[in-house]
Amino acid sequence: MFGLRRLPRALARPSGVARAGGPGVRPLSNFHPLAQHVNTGDNTKETTFDFSPDNHLRAEHILGKYPANYKMSGIIPLLDLAQRQSGGWLPLAAMDKVAKYVGCAPMRVYEVATFYTMFNREQVGTYFIQLCGTTPCMVCGSEAIKKSIEDHLGIKEGETSKDGLFTLREVECLGACANAPMIQMNDDYYECLTPDSMVALLEACKKGEPHAMGRWGSLPMNGQVSCEGPAGKTSLASAPGPQPVRAEGFAGDVDPASVKAHMGY
C-alpha cells in the first residue's frame, strides 16, 4: 500500500508541465509525489468537497480513536476515506477538508498526501493498475506484463485509457515477490501473471467482472494456492495448535473481508 512510486521519466521537465500523450489517452501530468498542485478543470481552489453522510460518520469514528490533542494522527485514514469517496484520487478541496477535520494547516495535509504514494492527486481510471517493476518481478517477466497492458489498452505507463477505465503506473516492490510478476489493481493483488492472463484480466474488467479475490486479498493467476510452489505445500503441513489469545482478547483469525467492511472499502 505504501510502495514507492518510480520517478517518472520526465522528471527533468519543469514541475507541473503536462507530458504530451498519444491520441486518445489521458496522461498523468503531475504524478511525481513532489510535484506541485496544478489547476485542472476538476481541481481548482474553487472545487468543493464534503464527506457523504456515511463517510462523515466514518470520519468521526476515525477521529474518535485518537486523543483530542493528537487529531492529526487521523490524517492518513481520513485522506484514504476522502480518496475512496472521490473515485481514487484527492482533489485539493478534499485535502483541505481533512485539514479542517483535524484542525491543522492545509499544508500539513498536503505534506502527507504528497509523501505517501498511496494517494493520487490526479484522477485515475476505475481500475488503477500498479505494476511492480522491481528486480524479482522484473526477472520473472514484469516487462512483458507491462508490454501486454500497454499494447492491449493502447496506453503507456503513467497514462489513463480513453474510456477512463484503466490507469497504468509502474511502482517498486509491493511485497508479493514470491508470486512475481504481479500487479496491484485498486485494493487487490493479482499474482503469477503471464501476458495472456493479464490480458484476460483486463478483458474481465472491461465487462465489470474482475476475477474474484482469494481469501487474503490476492489471487495467483496460475491457479496455485497462495504462495505454494508447483510441489504444493511442503512445510507447515500439519494444522497449527491453538492460537494464543492476546491480552486484548484477539484470537488472531481475522477475515480480511471484515476488515474491509470495517474500513468502509
Ligand code: FES
Ligand atoms: S519485486 Fe515485485 S512484489 Fe516484490
